[in-house]
Each structure stands twice: as structure tokens, then as C-alpha cells.
Amino acid sequence: MIGKSFSAPMISDHFAGDMPEPDVYVVTSGGLRIPAHSHVLAMASPVIEKILERPKRSRKTGAKSIPILGVPSDAVSAFVRFLYSSSCTEEELKKYGIHLLVLSHVFSVPKLKQRCTKGLAEMLTVENVVDLIQLARLCDSAELFLRGMKLVARKLRTVEKTEGWKFIQKHDPWLELEILQFVEEDELRKKRSRRQKEEQRLFLQLNEAMECLVHICTEGCTSVGPSHMDPPKNKEPCRRFSTCQGLQLLIRHFASCKKRVSHGCARCKRMWQLLRLHASICDLPEPCACRVPLCRQFKFKMQEEKKKDDAKWKLLAKKVLSAKTMSCLLPKGEGHSLFRQGK
Structure with a gap:
């Protein structure tokens, strides 16, 4: 029964x-x-x-x-x-x-x-990954398929030695091609991600340099300060001292370098670029209210001369301002120095 x-x-x-x-x-x-x-x-x-x-x-x-x-x-x-x-x-x-x-x-x-x-997915290994990718494709299991493809992308040279890989080379060349295309695209994604992170790091550095430039020219810091007042005495280093000190050294060099006007000095050229970038993002209503040197002159020059590279400066200024917004989300003390002491 x-x-x-x-x-x-x-x-x-x-x-x-x-x-x-x-x-x-x-x-x-x-x-x-x-x-x-x-x-x-x-x-x-x-x-x-x-x-x-x-x-x-x-x-x-x-x-x-x-x-x-x-x-x-x-x-x-x-x-x-x-x-x-x-x-x-x-x-x-x-x-x-x-x-x-x-x-x-x-x-x-x-x-x-x-x-x-x-x-x-938790049992994926180099030996079984090709078999499980085939299974995932047959069973429409997108998550398992993706996990398997990512493992192959990380361990391609080892996976190519397995019996599973040799099998698809003989019997399923389309899957082999699909896997190789995924590996190539994955590498491109990683390179793009690394490039974007590097660009973001640079924009964060530039934003920090802009803030330090305003700080030095309005309040003064250690050995460099505004022209209308003496540098502060016995002042503690600011929280961005690494960037600030490098910028102070650059300002001191810029003030005394005889090649700054002829653009024959690489360090002076960097200072010119920082001053122009500041003028591009300075939002004070009155140009004369800004204490940063040449801010007013650069603003007038940018208004009078519509240069071909003006769009590039606007784009750079936009990205630096975007980085400024992101820097507000970072924990205190996680700044990135654009300068290296002694350079």
C-alpha cells in the first residue's frame, strides 16, 4: 500500500x-x-x-x-x-x-x-569553475555564472590548464570566446576604475592645495603669510601641514625665482597654474576681496581673452569643486598631499 x-x-x-x-x-x-x-x-x-x-x-x-x-x-x-x-x-x-x-x-x-x-558559488574552485559556468548558463543562473566568470578572470592562466577548459576548447568554442571576452572587459573595467581613482585622488589633492593657498594668503601659516601682515609667531602647524608646507616652499621659490616670468622654471609654472586654477574657482563677489595674489588679474584676463584652452580650465575647475564636495565626506586627516617636501 x-x-x-x-x-x-x-x-x-x-x-x-x-x-x-x-x-x-x-x-x-x-x-x-x-x-x-x-x-x-x-x-x-x-x-x-x-x-x-x-x-x-x-x-x-x-x-x-x-x-x-x-x-x-x-x-x-x-x-x-x-x-x-x-x-x-x-x-x-x-x-x-x-x-x-x-x-x-x-x-x-x-x-x-x-x-x-x-x-x-561558495564551492567554486579552479578545477570545477568551467563545469559550473556551463551549468549556470544552461540553468539561467546569472549569479553563479558571474561568480564563475570572475574567478576565471582572476585565475585564467591556471584555469587554462584544467580538463574543463580543454573540453570547451574542443566542444564549446563559443563559451571559450565568451569567457575570454569577459576577461578582457574585466581587465578594462579594472584599468578604468584605477584611472578614475587616480584622477579623483589628483582632484582631491588640487582641492586641498586650493584651500591651503587661501589659508596661507588670508591667515598665514608657519613661515609664509599675507603681504600686509607678518607671519604668525609660535603658530602650530595646520592639519594639512604636509600640503601647506610644500605650498609655502613653492611660494617662497616663486617670489625669488628670476625665471618665473619667462616660464623657464618648472616649479614656477606649477605655481602659475595653481594661481589660475584658484581664480577659476574663486567665488568671492568682489575680486579685490580675495587675498590670493593675481586672482583679480586672472579673472579679468579670462573674461577678456576667450582662449581655446578656457574650456579645459573650466572642466578642471568643475572637477576640483566636485572633489571638494567629496572631501567633505572623508574622515578628518585623510588628505592627500600634492607636494613633497624638498621638491
Whole structure:
């Protein structure tokens, strides 16, 4: 009888006690016939629900049967248990994770698919990654596919030595091409990210230099200060002393260098650029109110001369102002020095 063959490993005793007699068999390739309840299976899987709607019954018992073939019987048992309890053990995932992912895809059980995807992603290795990428593609498991591709991108030289890679080279060249394209795009993304971080670091440095320039020209700092007042005595170094000190050394050099007008000095050229950049972002309403040298002259010059490189300076000023906004989000003391002492 079906009721007598209904076993505890299939469903917990709690379910078995509360439910009617099983009315359907799940048949495996190994000949195992797992008794189950059609309404439970139908609720858990829309695919099984459609199978149950077919008028096909066993001649001996009168019960309907659901064939699940090509998969180990124990994996099918674990699948049926999941349909009842919505859970599976770590041991079952390790043993039958691949089979359960296939079953979850074929029979449309999203929760099991999610569980298998997560479990298999944690079991990815150099040796099995190509096989799992193939499986993920067949089962439309985007997360597992992406995790596998990222592992290949990190360990391509090692993966190329595996049997899985040699197999797709012979039998699935399109997948090989897709993987190699992903690796190339991943490397380009990393390079682009590194370049953007480097640019952002530079803009943060320029923003800090602009703030230090205003600070030196309005308040003074250690050895350099505004022309209308003496440098402060016994003043403690400011919190951006690394940048501030480098800028002070540059200002002192600029004031005494004989080549600054002819642009024959690289350090003076840098100072000219900093002064022009300051004028591009200075938002004081009256030009004469700014204490930074040449701010007024540069503003008038930029208004009178519409140079070809004016757009570049505007773009640079915009990015520095954007970096200024970002710098407000950084913890105190995480500034980046544009200058190096002694240079």
C-alpha cells in the first residue's frame, strides 16, 4: 500500500501525521518510487502541477506517477524533501548541489535555485569553475555564472590548464570566446576604475592645495603669510601641514625665482597654474576681496581673452569643486598631499 511505504526520510513525522495518504509517486531512474502528495508538489512547482493535470495513472495502484530521470535517486529524494520543507542540508548541497540546481531549474522552484546557486558559488574552485559556468548558463543562473566568470578572470592562466577548459576548447568554442571576452572587459573595467581613482585622488589633492593657498594668503601659516601682515609667531602647524608646507616652499621659490616670468622654471609654472586654477574657482563677489595674489588679474584676463584652452580650465575647475564636495565626506586627516617636501 502507498500509505505503508510512505517513509520518514521523505517528509518529517510532523507532516506525515497531519496529511492524508499519498496519492502520487515520484519515479527515479534507479527504480525508486517515492510516495508523495499531489497538492504539496503542485503548490511547490508549477511544472509538476501541469504534469499532474495529465490523465495518466498507474494500472496497479491507480496513483499518478511523476518521472524524474537522469538524476541519482538520493538527489531526487532530497528534491522532494525540499518541496515539502523548503530547506535542504549542507551535506545534501555538497553531494547533490549540481543535480538540485538542475531540478530547481527544470521544475521551476526559485527558492531551491537560489539556495543551490549560493551553495555552489561558495564551492567554486579552479578545477570545477568551467563545469559550473556551463551549468549556470544552461540553468539561467546569472549569479553563479558571474561568480564563475570572475574567478576565471582572476585565475585564467591556471584555469587554462584544467580538463574543463580543454573540453570547451574542443566542444564549446563559443563559451571559450565568451569567457575570454569577459576577461578582457574585466581587465578594462579594472584599468578604468584605477584611472578614475587616480584622477579623483589628483582632484582631491588640487582641492586641498586650493584651500591651503587661501589659508596661507588670508591667515598665514608657519613661515609664509599675507603681504600686509607678518607671519604668525609660535603658530602650530595646520592639519594639512604636509600640503601647506610644500605650498609655502613653492611660494617662497616663486617670489625669488628670476625665471618665473619667462616660464623657464618648472616649479614656477606649477605655481602659475595653481594661481589660475584658484581664480577659476574663486567665488568671492568682489575680486579685490580675495587675498590670493593675481586672482583679480586672472579673472579679468579670462573674461577678456576667450582662449581655446578656457574650456579645459573650466572642466578642471568643475572637477576640483566636485572633489571638494567629496572631501567633505572623508574622515578628518585623510588628505592627500600634492607636494613633497624638498621638491
